[in-house]
Amino acid sequence: MKLSILSWNVRGLNKRDKRLRVSNLLRDWNADVVCLQETKIQCMSRNIVRSLWGRNHVDWCCLDSCGASGGILIMWDTRVVEKVDVCVGTYSLAVSFKNVVDLSAWAYAEVYGPNLDRDRRFIWDELAGVLSWWNLPWCIGGDFNVTRFPSERSGGAxxxxxxxxxxxxxxxxxxxxxxxxxxxxxxxxxxDPPLWSRIDQFLISPDLEAW
Known part of the structure; x- marks a missing residue:
């Protein structure tokens, strides 16, 4: 079964006009699972979720922001996937899903990584623990705030x-x-000069590639 997953750093959703712009784009893209990082919302509500999704048949889970920093929201079309379980971390939010049509089980983790090098080892430990939580095919996506190679960053890194x-x-x-x-x-x-990098990734387990 082919699913469409959208991961997007929205840099804040507190303003109503910003949520409207995001909602309009989400409606155009029509993804089955939508993952938003850096929501900057300390207490997510169903009204906010519905204003973003703009359609019926939605379920969701969230990692609230710490003040005006961070925050993750995952929304999905309940006609396509059903939530089985949720794991909330410090830098990640993970959901185990079951496909509605073929009942296949899989898991997704959305990441918003720390900006400081001294904190980055904690995210790898956290994600390793999350991956061991469910014995399922995995997809991990989001803004890791770090590149893998110097070629993924401009400026001669x-x-x-x-x-x-x-x-x-x-x-x-x-x-x-x-x-x-x-x-x-x-x-x-x-x-001047502009800075460019690849800090957003999608990682999958080999058993998910076989889908």
């Missing part, structure tokens, strides 16, 4: 310990890093 830690996690967990289509980077800052 060199291989550092944060990059190596990310690659070590992927290798140790037996995950596959899906290639990026349509461009080389996922994030930019308009300055």
């Amino acid at each position: 060199r291989l550092d310990s944060a990059m190596m830690g990310f690659s070590d996690f992927i290798s140790e967990q037996g995950l596959m890093d899906l290639p990026l289509a349509g461009g080389a980077f996922t994030w930019s800052v308009s300055q």
Whole structure:
């Protein structure tokens, strides 16, 4: 069964006009599972979710923000997938799903990684624990706030310990890093010279690729 998953760093959803713009785009993209990072909302509500989804048949779970920092929201079409269980972490939000049509079970984790190198080892430990929670095919997506290779960052970056830690996690967990289509980077800052990087990833377990 083919599913469409959208992962997007929205940089805040507190303003009504921002939620309207996001809702209009989500309606156009029509994804089955929608994952939003950096919501900056401390207490997510059903009214906010419905204003974003803009359709019926929605269920959701969230990781509330810490003040105005972070926050993750996962929404899905209940005609396509059903929630079985949820695991809420510090940097991740994971859901085990069952497909409505073929009853296949799988799991998804959305990530919003820390910005500081000293905190990044905690996310790998957290995700390793989450992956052991359910013995299912996995997909992990989101904004990891770190690149894997110097080539994924503009400005002549060199291989550092944060990059190596990310690659070590992927290798140790037996995950596959899906290639990026349509461009080389996922994030930019308009300055002179501009900065570009690929900090958004989708990682899958080999058993999910067989789907």
